[in-house]
Amino acid sequence: MSGVPGRAVVHVFAGQATDEGYLQYLREPPSAQVGRTEQVLESGGKRSHRQRRYLEDIDHEGDDLFMDYVAALFEQNELFGELIRKAGPSTPVPTCPGWTIQQLFRHVGRGHRWAAQIVRDRVTDYLDPRVVRDGKPPSDLDGAIEWLHGGARALVEAIADVGEDTPVWTFLGPRPAAWWVRRRLHEATVHRADAALALGVPYDLAAPLAADGITEWLDRLAAAQRNGDPAPLDTDAVLHLHATDGLGPAGEWMIRADKDGMSWEHEHGEGTTAVRGRAADLLLALLRRRSAADVSVQILGAQEVWTNWLNRTPL
Incomplete structure (x- = not known):
C-alpha cells in the first residue's frame, strides 16, 4: 500500500x-x-x-x-x-x-x-x-x-x-x-x-473535513429522497450553502428539489436563500447542533426556506 x-x-x-x-x-x-x-x-x-x-x-x-x-x-x-x-x-x-x-x-x-x-x-x-x-x-x-x-x-x-x-x-x-x-x-x-x-x-473542525461532512450529509439526504422520504425543500426553492473558508467549488452547494426529490451540486449561483459561514459552523447549523445565530452563520434571502429545511431534516 x-x-x-x-x-x-x-x-x-x-x-x-x-x-x-x-x-x-x-x-x-x-x-x-x-x-x-x-x-x-x-x-x-x-x-x-x-x-x-x-x-x-x-x-x-x-x-x-x-x-x-x-x-x-x-x-x-x-x-x-x-x-x-x-x-x-x-x-x-x-x-x-x-x-x-x-x-x-x-x-x-x-x-x-x-x-x-x-x-x-x-x-x-x-x-x-x-x-x-x-x-x-x-x-x-x-x-x-x-x-x-x-x-x-x-x-x-x-x-x-x-x-x-x-x-x-x-x-x-x-x-x-x-x-x-x-x-x-x-x-x-x-x-x-x-x-x-x-x-x-x-x-x-478543519474546513476541508467539515465541507466533506456537509457533502456526505447531502448525499445521504438525496438518497433518502429517492427512497421515498419527503423533500426538505419546496420545488420552487433553491438553497445555496457557501463556506467562507476559501475552499473553492468544494465549499459551495446548490440544493434543489423537484418531483423526483432533492439534488445538489458544487457550484456558485443565486438561490432563494443563501447560507454563509465557516464550513465547521455550517455543518453544526445544518445538523441543528448550533443555531445559525450562535455560530455567526448568515441567512440571506427567504428565511422560511432555511426554517423549512431544519424542520424537515433529521438530527
Whole structure:
C-alpha cells in the first residue's frame, strides 16, 4: 500500500491538491497544534505514532482516498475518546435529547462494531445493534476507550479483508464496503461536537473535513429522497450553502428539489436563500447542533426556506 506518512496528498476533503494538507496537521506533535485546534491532546504524539504504524500495517490495495478517510476516522475517534475521559457518564447531552454522555459513547463505539460486522459478515438486511459482537464497553474507563478505538480498527480490518468495492448492506441500499469508513468518520465528527457542547468546551473542525461532512450529509439526504422520504425543500426553492473558508467549488452547494426529490451540486449561483459561514459552523447549523445565530452563520434571502429545511431534516 501507499503509506500515509511522507506523501503529498491530493486531499479528498479539500477537493484540491495540498502539500501534506490536513494529514500533515494530524501528524504534528501537540506543541505544533496549539492555536490550530482546541483539542490538543497531552499524549497525542504517542498515539499519532501508533496510528501511523497501524495505517502502515494495513494490507491495503486500492487508491489513497480510502486511506485519507481511515486516517481521519482514527483521529476523530481519538479526539472523541479524550472528551469522554473528561466527562461524567451521567452528563446530559442537550443536542441529543434524552441521552447522557455514557449513551452517546456507547452509540458511537457500538456503531463502529455494527458497521464492522455488517461488512465482515456481508449482511444483506438490517442488523439489530443489540446483537453486535462485543457491543458493550468494559466498565473501566481505559478499557472502554480502547474498546472505542478497537471498533474503528475492526471496521477497517473488515473492509481490508472483504475488499473496498465489495457490495454490502447500508441503510441507503447496497454500497461498496469502503462507504462505511466515511460514514463512521462523520458520525464521529458530529458526535464529538455533541460531547464538546455537553461539556461546554470549544469545538472546531478543519474546513476541508467539515465541507466533506456537509457533502456526505447531502448525499445521504438525496438518497433518502429517492427512497421515498419527503423533500426538505419546496420545488420552487433553491438553497445555496457557501463556506467562507476559501475552499473553492468544494465549499459551495446548490440544493434543489423537484418531483423526483432533492439534488445538489458544487457550484456558485443565486438561490432563494443563501447560507454563509465557516464550513465547521455550517455543518453544526445544518445538523441543528448550533443555531445559525450562535455560530455567526448568515441567512440571506427567504428565511422560511432555511426554517423549512431544519424542520424537515433529521438530527
